[in-house]
Amino acid sequence: METGNIEAGVTARPARPRAVLIAGPTASGKSALALALAERTGGTVINADSMQVYRDLRVLSARPTPEEEARAPHRLYGHVDGAEDYSVAHWLEDARRILAEAEREGRLPVLVGGTGLYFRALTRGLSPIPAIPAEVRARVRGLALDAPALHARLEAVDPETAARLRPSDTQRLMRALEVFEATGRPLARWQEAPGEPPVLEPESAVRLFLATDRAALRARIAERFHAMMAQGALEEARALLARGLPADRTLLKAHGMPWFARHLAGEVSLAAAVEGAILDTRHYAKRQDTWFRHQLHGWTALPPDEAAAFLARAVG
Incomplete structure (x- = not known):
């Protein structure tokens, strides 16, 4: 992952990249940055987060609001039912289709999210894992x-x-x-291991990782979760649990869901559930940050307050 040498990373890229990829830990400000870029360039925001594909938890998964979605085209958000299994392979096929759609429309694809495996599959191809007996x-x-x-x-x-x-x-x-x-x-x-060729050659895209100060990120995670509570996160969790989905469904593992399930079952107080969810989210953000730093080779890592200027230079 590149750090610090912004100009060198930009001048080596074509004037009009095929896409912009924005990755980073949860609550790092990725979505706001992607939306601002899409508005400025006439682009399409494409989701690369494995929880935001599901329609059931708009608040808890921090999906863009309807008002934000109205400001620029958004794709692959909330298009999967919580009862379904949705794999990296499913996302990659959907992303391939949406990239082609954006290119036909002359829109810059802006892929944003915190699921590193999505970005790796997109730019490196799927690994050839054999079928499991x-x-x-x-x-x-x-x-x-x-x-x-x-x-x-x-x-x-x-x-x-x-x-x-x-x-x-x-x-x-x-x-x-x-x-x-x-x-x-x-x-x-x-x-x-080498597998299928990538949908998007990494050199054809601007690749940015938001490297957020850890203390600041911890504060942002807590602030955002409390805001989610005010926006109806508990009621959203209650509605999802009422569906009676199998316990292994991915969406039931979303940040806050296990703790809300315990609260609604009378096992813990609401305050304890909120604090537990915040702590779990902080641990997850730390793991995301570590994974991205070790896996996103060739990406530019910048703090959020430098990211917009970098993108302005990189995209033109």
């Missing part, structure tokens, strides 16, 4: 282990993947364990 999947899914125990088991065989997954994300933890059990090879190694 049904008996292996059944064996792993039948393990009588809670989420922390699954995370510890994965950490023993694939520490790199374990480091970037939430300890509460049982679905992805089991997926990583399935890959190891079936192939004897960590998921992280499969993801490094």
Whole structure:
């Protein structure tokens, strides 16, 4: 990841990049930056966040508001039902289609989000992970282990993947364990292997990572979560839980959902649920930051207060 040498990174790129990619930890200001750029350039904002694809949790997933969506075209936000499984491969196919649509319309695609695997698949291609035999999947899914125990088991065989997954994300933890059990090879190694060609050549895009001061980010996370509470986050969580979705659905792992579920079941107070959700989100942001810094090779890392000027120079 490049840092500090902004001009060198810009002059090496074409005057009109094929796309702009904006990544960073949660609450780092990515969405506001992307919207401002799309408004200024006549661009299309394209979601690259695995929670914001779902329609059920607009508030808790920090999706753009209807007013923000009216200011510039937004794509791949809230288009998936919470009962569905939505993989990196699904997102990549959707992104391919939306990129082509934006290009036909003469709009600059501005992809923004905090899901590093989406950006890696977009610019490096999908890794050639083999199909998992049904008996292996059944064996792993039948393990009588809670989420922390699954995370510890994965950490023993694939520490790199374990480091970037939430300890509460049982679905992805089991997926990583399935890959190891079936192939004897960590998921992280499969993801490094060459696979399908990328949808977007990295050199054709401006690639920016928002490197936010940790103390400032912690404060922003708390401030934003309290704002979410005022906007109806608890009521949104209650409505989702009322759907009775299977416990392994991705959306039920969204920041705040496990704690709100415990509160609504009478296990913890609302204040404890809010504080627990904020703490979990801070831990997740730290893992995001670490993953991005190690995985986004060739990206420019800048603090948020320098990002707009960088994009103005890079895009023209």
